[in-house]
Amino acid sequence: MHSTRRGFVLSAAAAGAAFGLDGKIEIMPSAWAQAAGPHPLNPKGMGFLKFKVGDIQVTTVYDGEIYRPHDAGFVNNASIDDVKAALRAANLPDDRLPNAYTVTFVTLGDRTIMFDAGNGLGGTPGTGKLAENAKAAGIDLAKLSAIVVTHFHPDHIFGLMTKENGQVFANTEIVVPESEYKFWSDPAVIDKLPEGRKGIARRVQATMTSWKNLKQVGADKDAVAGVRAVASPGHSPGHMSYLLASGGSQLMVLGDVTNIPAINLRNPGWHVMFDQDAKVAEASRRQMFDRVVADKIVCSGYHWGMPGAGTVAKEGNGYALVPVA
Ligand SMILES: [Zn+2]
Numbered sequence: 001m002h003s004t005r006r007g008f009v010l011s012a013a014a015a016g017a018a019f020g021l022d023g024k025i026e027i028m029p030s031a032w033a034q035a036a037g038p039h040p041l042n043p044k045g046m047g048f049l050k051f052k053v054g055d056i057q058v059t060t061v062y063d064g065e066i067y068r069p070h071d072a073g074f075v076n077n078a079s080i081d082d083v084k085a086a087l088r089a090a091n092l093p094d095d096r097l098p099n100a101y102t103v104t105f106v107t108l109g110d111r112t113i114m115f116d117a118g119n120g121l122g123g124t125p126g127t128g129k130l131a132e133n134a135k136a137a138g139i140d141l142a143k144l145s146a147i148v149v150t151h152f153h154p155d156h157i158f159g160l161m162t163k164e165n166g167q168v169f170a171n172t173e174i175v176v177p178e179s180e181y182k183f184w185s186d187p188a189v190i191d192k193l194p195e196g197r198k199g200i201a202r203r204v205q206a207t208m209t210s211w212k213n214l215k216q217v218g219a220d221k222d223a224v225a226g227v228r229a230v231a232s233p234g235h236s237p238g239h240m241s242y243l244l245a246s247g248g249s250q251l252m253v254l255g256d257v258t259n260i261p262a263i264n265l266r267n268p269g270w271h272v273m274f275d276q277d278a279k280v281a282e283a284s285r286r287q288m289f290d291r292v293v294a295d296k297i298v299c300s301g302y303h304w305g306m307p308g309a310g311t312v313a314k315e316g317n318g319y320a321l322v323p324v325a
Pocket residue numbers: 153155156256302303
C-alpha cells in the first residue's frame with residue numbers, strides 16, 4: 001500500500017485538507033499572509049538568533065508567519081472578544097490572529113541537531129523561510145547530525161517532504177516520538193479521524209512509513225545523545241518535548257505545548273482548536289510550565305515568534321514569557 005502512495009502528488013484539495021484541522025481548510029488567502037510591515041510576532045524582522053545555554057549553542061531560526069481571520073472556534077472556551085483583549089494586552093494588533101514558526105537548532109560539540117522541520121516549500125504564503133534563514137545563521141542543512149521531531153502536524157513535518165512526497169533529508173537520522181508515529185501511521189486511523197485531520201495521516205503514510213532513516217523514541221529516553229524526550233501529549237497524541245542540560249543550565253524544546261504566548265501562555269486553560277485532546281493538552285501545559293518555572297529552564301516555543309525562546313514566569317493565573325533577547 002505504501003508503494004502505491006509514494007507517487008501521490010498533493011492536489012489543491014488534498015493539500016487544503018492536510019493543512020486543515022477540525023474540518024477547517026487552513027490555506028490562507030495570500031492577503032491574510034501579507035504583513036504590512038514587520039509581523040507583530042517578529043517585530044525586529046529577525047531571521048535567526050544565537051544564544052547559549054551552558055555550553056550548548058542554540059540557534060532559533062524563523063520559518064515565517066501567517067495571519068488568520070478571527071474564528072469563534074479558534075479558542076473553544078473563550079469568545080472572540082476575549083481573544084482580542086488578550087492580543088491587545090500583549091500589545092499585539094487585534095484585527096486578526098497572528099502566528100509564526102520558529103525552528104530550534106542546538107550544537108553539541110561537533111553535532112548540530114534540528115528540532116522539527118518547518119512548513120516546507122509550497123505551503124502557506126509567508127512561510128518556508130527556514131532554509132534561507134538557516135543559511136544566514138551559518139547552518140548547513142545538508143550537514144545536520146539529526147532531526148528530532150515533536151509531533152506530526154504539517155507546520156512541523158512538511159519541511160521533511162518535497163511537494164511530490166519525496167524525502168528532503170534522506171541521509172540524516174530523523175527521530176520521531178514512538179506514540180505519535182504509531183497513531184498517524186496506522187492505516188485504520190484515517191476512517192476514525194475528523195475530515196480535517198485525515199490529510200495528515202494520509203501524508204504521513206505516503207511518506208514517513210517508507211523512510212529508512214527514521215528512528216522512534218519513547219518518553220524519558222534519549223532521542224540522540226544528550227537530548228531527552230519528555231512526554232507532553234494532548235496537542236497531538238504523541239507530542240514530545242525535549243530537554244537538554246549543560247552545567248547547571250537546561251533547555252526545553254517545547255514544540256507546541258502552547259500556541260502564541262498572548263493566547264496560551266497567558267491563558268493556559270484556553271483550548272485552541274489545534275489541540276486534539278484539549279484537556280490532556282492543558283494538563284501537559286500546566287505541568288510543563290510549573291516545572292520550567294521551578295527549575296528556571298530556558299524554553300523554545302515553536303509558535304512564539306522571534307526570538308522564539310526565553311524563560312517563563314508565573315503571572316496571575318497564567319504565565320509570562322521573558323524572551324532571551
Ligand atoms: Zn505547530
